[in-house]
Amino acid sequence: MSITLQRIVAPTDEEIAALHELCLGTPGYWRLCEGKPPGRDQIAGWFAGADLPEGLSLADEYFFTLWAENRRVGLCQILRGWPYRSRAMIGLMLIVEEWQGLGLGRLAYRELERLIIDWPGIQTVWIGVAANNLPALSFWQSLGFRATGERRRDPKFLAETLLFEKAFD
Ligand SMILES: CC(C)(COP(=O)(O)OP(=O)(O)OC[C@H]1O[C@@H](n2cnc3c(N)ncnc32)[C@H](O)[C@@H]1OP(=O)(O)O)[C@@H](O)C(=O)NCCC(=O)NCCS
Secondary structure: OOOEEEEEOOOOHHHHHHHHHHHHOOHHHHHHHOOOOOOHHHHHHHOOOOOOOOOOOHHHEEEEEEEEOOEEEEEEEEEEOOOOOOEEEEEEEEEOHHHOOOOHHHHHHHHHHHHHHOOOOOOEEEEEEEOOOHHHHHHHHHOOOEEEEEEEOOOOOOOOEEEEEEEOO
C-alpha cells in the first residue's frame, strides 16, 4: 500500500466535512487525549489560524489529508519553524481506526520527513505525545524519535505531554 499527502490550504465546506469525518474516525484518540473530537467549526478555525502559535503565519502551518487506495485515511498537521527556526513540530497525526496497524502511519511519517528535510534550516522535528497515549509513544519511538525528558502541561490534553524529537544529520 502507498500513501499520498494532499496539502489543504483553504478548504471548502465539503473538505471541512471530510476532515471532520476523519476526526470522528479516531474516537479512541480524542476520548483518551482531549475528551471529545473537534466540531466542524473548530476544524474550520484551524484554517483561519485559531490554534496558530504567536509569531507564525498560516503559511508556516501545513495540514495534509492522507490518502490510500483512493480513500481519505488520515490527516496530519505540522508547523514549520516553531518554536524556533531550526525546528518543525508535528501537531497532529491521525490514521482512522479501521486503517490503523497496516503500516500507513509509518508511510505517512516517511513522506512528511522527506518534506521536512527539504526545508532549509530545519534540523529537528518534535512532537508532544500525551503520556497516556501508549500506542503513540511506541509509534514515535519506532520511527526514531527520542524522549527529550521534557514534560508539559498543555490544557488541551487530559494528561501531561511528553516531548519527543528526531534530529536530522
Ligand atoms: C499512532 C498512529 C498514527 C500510528 O499509525 P498506524 O498506521 O496505526 O501505525 P503503523 O501500522 O504504521 O505502525 C508503525 C509502528 O508503530 C508502532 N505501533 C503502531 N500501533 C501501535 C500500537 N497500537 N501499539 C504499539 N505500537 C504500535 C509499532 O512499532 C509499529 O511498527 P510495527 O508494525 O513494525 O510493529 C495511529 O495508530 C493513530 O492515528 N492513532 C490515533 C491517533 C494518535 O494517537 N496519533 C498520534 C498522536 S501523538
